Amino acid sequence: MNNTTNNTTTALSVVGLGKLGLCLAVCLAERGFDVLGVDIDPHLVDLVNRGIAPWHEPGLADLLARHAGHGFRATTCHADASAHGNMTFVLVPTPSAAEGDFSNRFIASALTSLAQSLTTDHLFVISSTVFPGAIEGALIPLIERASGRRLNEGFDVCYAPDFVALGNCINGFLRPDLVVIGESAPAAGARVESVYRQLCVNQPVLARMSLISAEVAKVSLNTYITMKISFANTLANLCERIPGADVDAITQAIGADRRISPHYFRGGTAFGGTCFPRDVHAFTQLAASRGAQSELIAAIDRVNTHQQDHLAEVVLNASAPGAVIGVIGAAFTSGTPVITESAAVKLIPVLLQNNRRVVAQDALALAALRALFGDQLTYAERIDECLAQCSAGVLTLRSRDLAQAVEQFVPATPLTLIDPWRQLDPTRLHPLIRHAPLGRALSA
Numbered sequence: 001m002n003n004t005t006n007n008t009t010t011a012l013s014v015v016g017l018g019k020l021g022l023c024l025a026v027c028l029a030e031r032g033f034d035v036l037g038v039d040i041d042p043h044l045v046d047l048v049n050r051g052i053a054p055w056h057e058p059g060l061a062d063l064l065a066r067h068a069g070h071g072f073r074a075t076t077c078h079a080d081a082s083a084h085g086n087m088t089f090v091l092v093p094t095p096s097a098a099e100g101d102f103s104n105r106f107i108a109s110a111l112t113s114l115a116q117s118l119t120t121d122h123l124f125v126i127s128s129t130v131f132p133g134a135i136e137g138a139l140i141p142l143i144e145r146a147s148g149r150r151l152n153e154g155f156d157v158c159y160a161p162d163f164v165a166l167g168n169c170i171n172g173f174l175r176p177d178l179v180v181i182g183e184s185a186p187a188a189g190a191r192v193e194s195v196y197r198q199l200c201v202n203q204p205v206l207a208r209m210s211l212i213s214a215e216v217a218k219v220s221l222n223t224y225i226t227m228k229i230s231f232a233n234t235l236a237n238l239c240e241r242i243p244g245a246d247v248d249a250i251t252q253a254i255g256a257d258r259r260i261s262p263h264y265f266r267g268g269t270a271f272g273g274t275c276f277p278r279d280v281h282a283f284t285q286l287a288a289s290r291g292a293q294s295e296l297i298a299a300i301d302r303v304n305t306h307q308q309d310h311l312a313e314v315v316l317n318a319s320a321p322g323a324v325i326g327v328i329g330a331a332f333t334s335g336t337p338v339i340t341e342s343a344a345v346k347l348i349p350v351l352l353q354n355n356r357r358v359v360a361q362d363a364l365a366l367a368a369l370r371a372l373f374g375d376q377l378t379y380a381e382r383i384d385e386c387l388a389q390c391s392a393g394v395l396t397l398r399s400r401d402l403a404q405a406v407e408q409f410v411p412a413t414p415l416t417l418i419d420p421w422r423q424l425d426p427t428r429l430h431p432l433i434r435h436a437p438l439g440r441a442l443s444a
Ligand SMILES: NC(=O)c1ccc[n+]([C@@H]2O[C@H](COP(=O)([O-])OP(=O)(O)OC[C@H]3O[C@@H](n4cnc5c(N)ncnc54)[C@H](O)[C@@H]3O)[C@@H](O)[C@H]2O)c1
Pocket: 015, 016, 017, 018, 019, 020, 021, 038, 039, 040, 041, 044, 091, 092, 093, 094, 106, 107, 109, 110, 127, 128, 129, 130, 162, 163, 164, 165, 166, 274, 275
């Protein structure tokens, strides 16, 4: 089998060239690997082979332009991946299933296609988030059936879950805090470790463990972050009821204690996105399936729903029926066009049901929002264009650029700006603007 050395370029493949897989593929190419990407979408394969980034992700366009045809090429043929080196990263979707666990249908299809075309020993590195127990319970037996081989006798399996966030994928792959590697055999884990040592430009903690431990670790990390976010949101709710209390003063101070840390520790909107809500449900489902209590995790879900309802209540209280509300920021986090379970996506239907009209603005996500809400809303390309139509606005997205643009807006009529993240400097706002931050008592 090939090993990474200073003198050879290791050939490997990445199956699934989506939001994560494409970023991983070009990062591997950037760090000297010879990467073959595989996706079932021929249009996507054609675009990336021409060096064109199919969506916005910071740094992706540059790396793709540099490596398409030079260290990275793509195909729709899984058999080519089985023959291109002897290690394949699999990063296909694993959407939520009805019971709160994850559907294996995409990963089963990809692994079957790969396993049926094996000619030499192969290491499958599953990188998609899987429901704990899925690899040994379902995916390894599937590879054994499709390949006619036995685990560790012709193929090995590792689990290397990704902890990167959309909007920060390239940096997240190149400079992770942590790499978790679940391994079917120590030699397989060592090979994956050597790939990550070459991929990462920093020196992350590399944690090697059993497959099941890695599966639980992945879901646990995301669940823990949502617990931290929910604590900050609970604190923000409390501060709103205590004149003089400021959630940011408190989280910044106590976040300096290393037992807490300042990251993901700011009162704001409810969490959303493609992973956090799904992984919280998965943790709850996992605990229920094993008869373990998970009171804490169930509370995270309730706190998050409350935070969303609270924002809607504040916006409704700040506006009269028939009013036009500006929703600034549609994505679930800044730097991405993805709107899955974003604060805006959950807020807008409540506003519409309560007879408010909505004008939405987002630099990257308007097309996705339009696809979801159609002509129920109006859409503004620019922030001033959006706010000029409104009597109230809400900054659902945390972004310095966005806050600066809002601070420069000169309204013709009074405007209330609801600021869940406290991004606006009230001293910079036009006198016709009433600033309504969450996380502080309004009288403070
Ligand atoms: N998006 C995130 O923020 C994030 C973060 C961490 C982990 N993850 C996990 O990473 C995995 C991938 O997520 P994503 O956001 O990149 O998904 P995505 O939907 O953006 O992309 C998935 C890609 O896989 C392709 N695909 C589907 N079936 C295939 C097959 N049989 N063979 C080859 N290609 C196939 C699709 O065409 C698509 O291009 C998921 O398990 C997800 O939970 C996502």
